[in-house]
Each structure stands twice: as C-alpha cells, then as structure tokens.
Amino acid sequence: MGLYPYADRFPVVRDFPQQGRPRADILAEIEAMSEIEDSPYHEGKISGSIYSGDEAHYHFLNEVFGHYSHANVLQRDMYPSATRFEGEIIAMTADMMHGGAVPGGTVCGVLTSGGTESLMNPLLVYREWGRERGITAPNLVMPVTAHPGLLKGAHYFGIEVRLAEVTDRFVADMASVRSLVDENTVALAGSAGTYPHGLIDPIEELSDLALERGINLHVDGCLGGFILAWGQDLGYDVPVFDFRLPGVTSISADTHKYGFGLKGSSVLLYRTPELRRLQYFIVPDWPGGLYTSPGMSGSRSGGIIAAAWASMVSLGREGYLAIAGDIFRTAAEISDAVRSFPEMRVLGDPFFNVAFTTTDDSGLDIFLVNDFLASRRWRMNGLQKPSALHFCVTRPNTQPGVVDRFRIDLAEAIQYAKDQQGTKARSGAFYASGVTTDQIASGMSWWLDATQTVPPT
Ligand SMILES: Cc1ncc(COP(=O)(O)O)c(C=O)c1O
Known part of the structure; x- marks a missing residue:
C-alpha cells in the first residue's frame, strides 16, 4: 500500500490534470474507498475515532452541512444563522457543564476546530493573564497523562510545562502537582477523562489548589466531556469535574467526539468573559479593514457549526443519555471481560x-x-x-x-x-x-x- 494507497485500483494523480473528470467517476471512487475504510467500524471493532456511527444521524448531519458547506462564518453579516448556532451550542454545552451554577451566570465560550485548538487557546489566555500580572516566564503544571495538545500550545506560546506524576491509579498525583507550582505558574490542567486511560484527574483537589494559589485551571473534557457529563444522571459515581467546582476556569469539550457532530468542531468554555476576551485578536488599523478574530482560525465553515448544532438539538438530553447509558454499560462489560x-x-x-x-x-x-x-x-x-x-x-x-x-x-x-x-x-x-x-x-x-x-x- 505504502504512500500510494489504491494505486493498484485507481489512477495516481501526479500533476495537475488538464481536463476535469466526470463527477460520477469521482463519486464511484470515493464510495469504493470509503466503504473499504468504514467497514471495520460497522462491525463495532474500532476503539474511539467513530463516535456515533449511526448512518441515519450522519445522513442528517450531511444534509445540514450541505446547506452551509460553502458559507464562511467570518462573514457574520451574511450568515446570522451561524451566530445563532454558535451561541446556542455554547449555551447548551455551558448548561451541560453546569455553567448556570456559576454566580451571575458568567460562563461563556467559543467554538473551535477541534480538541487541540480548544487546548491551545486557553494557554494563550493564561499566558496573557500572567502578563497582566507581571509574569514573564509562565509555566503550566499538568500530569504526564494530559493530552499533547497542551504541550503543543505551550510550545507555540512560550510556556514552560511542568509534568506531574500520576498515582498507581493513573490520575494526577496531587503531591507532585503541588510541588511543581510556583509564583510563575499561570495555570493547572487536568483531564476528564484522559486520552490514555480514560480516567478523571482529581479535579476537585486541583480546583482547591488553583483557588489557594489564585491561578487558573483548565479541565480537558475534549474526549470525555460529552460522555462523562451524563454519568451522574445515569447513576454512575462520576466525580464532579465542571463549573460546579469554583476553581475551574475553563473546560474544553469536543462536539466532534461524543457530541456526535461532524469532524472539525469543539467547544471551549470560560468561567468569565474577561478570560475569553484575552483570546481575541484585533488589528484596528489594517488597510484591509478593522480586523477582529475570536480565535486561531480565519475563515470557518458554516456547515460544521450547523452540523454540531443539529446534532445537539436533534438528540437532546434524552438522546445523549440513552447513548451514554449504552456506552457506560458496554465499557463496564469490556472491563469485566478483560478482568x-x-x-x-x-x-x-x-x-x-x-x-x-x-x-x-x-x-x-x-x-x-x-x-x-x-x-x-x-x-x-x-x-x-x-x-x-x-x-x-x-x-x-x-x-x-x-x-x-x-x-x-x-x-x-x-x-x-x-x-x-x-x-x-x-x-x-x-x-x-x-x-x-x-x-x-x-x-x-x-x-x-x-x-x-x-x-x-
Ligand atoms: C483528552 C483529549 N484531549 C484533547 C484531544 C485532542 O483532540 P483533537 O484530536 O480533536 O485535536 C484528544 C483527542 O483524542 C483527547 O483525547
């Protein structure tokens, strides 16, 4: 197969074709490849990656996507619907993460292109937060199991990362975390749950430490946010990891994972608009016009945002709870099988x-x-x-x-x-x-x- 997969079945394009090909031929190739590649997931043998797998759901989302696939969300005046979708996705996610429990109801957010961007943005924010307080050599303390997206963000933004050990239960060792915090620490990070082991770090203790030190705490719920959020309602002993904990200043949760949206969307929530403001980028005097941008991307597809919204409102709490119930039960059965x-x-x-x-x-x-x-x-x-x-x-x-x-x-x-x-x-x-x-x-x-x-x- 090598670097030229399908070379034995389809022509390899090595330079720009002079003439276009019939759409029907192209579609036939696309269908053939996607059928081969999707077949193992239909058998239920893939870990992660394909979160919904419900063909009817995907068809519905694709239809929604089609209405806005060409739309650029940057053009807010042309697509006020995008403002509606985005606001409502953030409101629903904030509700799921008990943002309403925050006095004054200040939880707010942004939509991003995926988990990695939802981890990088808060690091920029916490670096800026530190600068406002005279911290010029900021550091972030997180357990070794935290996602590399945080390492990437820290690398991009010049933040030192201090890696804490994990316990024999594979969650953050609080003594280790505590020992690494100093006056230049701008934030802690923990996961709910971790990519490697799916476990929830001691977020309550991290929250207490963040409050004690007057610093920030990001909870990476990119993978687990949209599934663990339903655990308590389903009767599982899932510890609290969201805005009910006063030290939690930001949470990421991916609509393109257990939110069952299409690939390319995630939600990043902040406890306050003051924090979110630090991620905005503005160039007032650019010859192209006043430039304002809330996040890393420039142009963004309206289709992805519409599909994320459609996934959430079509399933509703009941839909998510039903699927989450099946997933929690199956995971317990898998654990039992292994044991x-x-x-x-x-x-x-x-x-x-x-x-x-x-x-x-x-x-x-x-x-x-x-x-x-x-x-x-x-x-x-x-x-x-x-x-x-x-x-x-x-x-x-x-x-x-x-x-x-x-x-x-x-x-x-x-x-x-x-x-x-x-x-x-x-x-x-x-x-x-x-x-x-x-x-x-x-x-x-x-x-x-x-x-x-x-x-x-
Ligand atoms: C815990 C966790 N955080 C962040 C990410 C990054 O998400 P993405 O691949 O959407 O950038 C992942 C991806 O699996 C993850 O498991």
Missing part, C-alpha cells in the same frame, strides 16, 4: 475508555496480544509507560454481540501471545496511527493492510 483473564489487568477505574495490559506475573507482551486482535480486525490504541492498549468505547461498540466477540478473540489473543513469547510484536504504542516504526519507515499502515487481507471471522 476475567488472570493474565490481564485494567488500569484504574474507567467509565468509558478502558485501558488494559498484561499482568507482570504473566510476562506476556501486550503488543503481541494486540497483533492477534488486529488480525481479527480489532483496532485498539497502543499506549506506553506502561505498555498497554485502550478500548475507547463508542456507540458502534455497543451493538449486540461485540463484547462477546471481544472476549472470545481476547482469549485467543492471550494464547497467541503465549505461543509467540519472545518474538517481536508488529504493533506498538502509536497515537492515532496504530503502526510500527518499521511500517512507518516503509510508509505502510499495517492495520489497514490487515483489515483488507484478513477475512472477518
């Missing part, structure tokens, strides 16, 4: 994203386990420090039969790891790609190859 094997253990106490690995006693390589699972078209995410896999449960995984299939395949995968002990695993810990270094070097995606060559069982 039923003496060679395996679950990391921490997850609600929706189950990280697991082999026990020390078993001496088995978790990536050999993964190799076998991949041959059965499962796509788990590989982790490191410690080596582990996670199964981030989404709606397609809640289909009947998926957990049973997982249990059966995991049993065989453990046997495979025993048989292959001492050999080098093909898979490894690669965020979002699931490929090995060898395969990256040769430009090959081993997992996609596996899904195309190994028939489903």
